[in-house]
Every structure is written in structure tokens, then in C-alpha cells.
Amino acid sequence: MSLCYFFRSSIKHPLAEVKPCCEVKKLVLLDDLLPYVKLLDLSLGTIKTRLGRGDSCYLAFIEGKAVHRSWVTSTSCWVKDAKAIFKPLKNEFYIYDSYTLPRYRSQGAFTSTLIRILADYQARGSSIWIAVRNDNLPSRRAIEKVGFKKTFALSFRRVLFFKHYDFLEINKNFPETEIKERIILT
16 A cells, blocks of 8 residues: 655745755756756656656755756646646646655755745745655655645555555545545546
């Protein structure tokens, strides 16, 4: 069984009082991303597809070295840990494919990236979403630290050839019907 938490941050409200600890750059051009292909760990075709649909890549740097990546989209996106597709509604954005090099974990790169993303999208939309596995405690702490609120959890299990999903821990202030507008079960 896999359990994935979905967090939402209203970007109409001020950011939490957390200061970034490293430089974060937003990159939207292929030529700007080419020097970081190793960290991105994606094929050139995948990078082109993401940029072509308007996704943005954020890179965090510690001592001049790119150590973290996160992507932001306003289009439907596969959520590997939930085995489902997340579809942001109008004026919503979804953070996905976040990764920090193991040697640089717990040094604030992910937190700094989230702060930068929230700041960049403050005036552009109504909310940003992010999903994380329930057992990824460091990421969950960083997500909550910058002001994201757990909205619901989605569990997935497969029994023989049958898939079973459950919506769990639904925030009482967020209607289940709105969750189901955003989640496409496969």
C-alpha cells in the first residue's frame, strides 16, 4: 500500500516567516537548463516537453553547486507515489519532481526552493499544491514549515489485478467533491 499526502498553500496570504538559506533560480529556457542535465536526471526530450507545456524548473544552489530541483506546472501531472494524475484547476499550480542530492539533504535547499516558488506565484494564482509520500518526514516538515496545509491523503493498493484507492484524512474545510475534481484515478 502507498499513502500520499496532498498539501495546499493559499498564495493569497503572506508567506510564513521562513528565510531562504541558499540561492534559488527559476529556469524556463532549455539552454539555461543544459548545464544541469545530470541533476535533472531527465532525457532532453522530457525536458523539452515540460518546458513546451509551460512548466518551470527551479534549482537551488549551495556554494555555487546545483543541489536541488523542483518543477512547477499548471497542467495535469502524474503523481508516482499516489498512482494517480493531479489536475490543477484554473489559477492553480502543482509542484512535482522535487529532488535533493543526498549529500545536501537537511541543509534547507528544498525549503528555500519552496519559499522562492511561493514568492514567484503569489500574484499569479490562488493556490499551489504538492504531494509527498507519508514516510518522507523531512519533506513533509519542509512543506509544512513554509505554510502548506495537509488537505487530504490518497492511499493506493493493488490486489491481484484490481486497484483500490481511498481518500483519507480529508481536511473538513475542503469538500471531497473539490478533491475529486483534481484527482484522476488510473
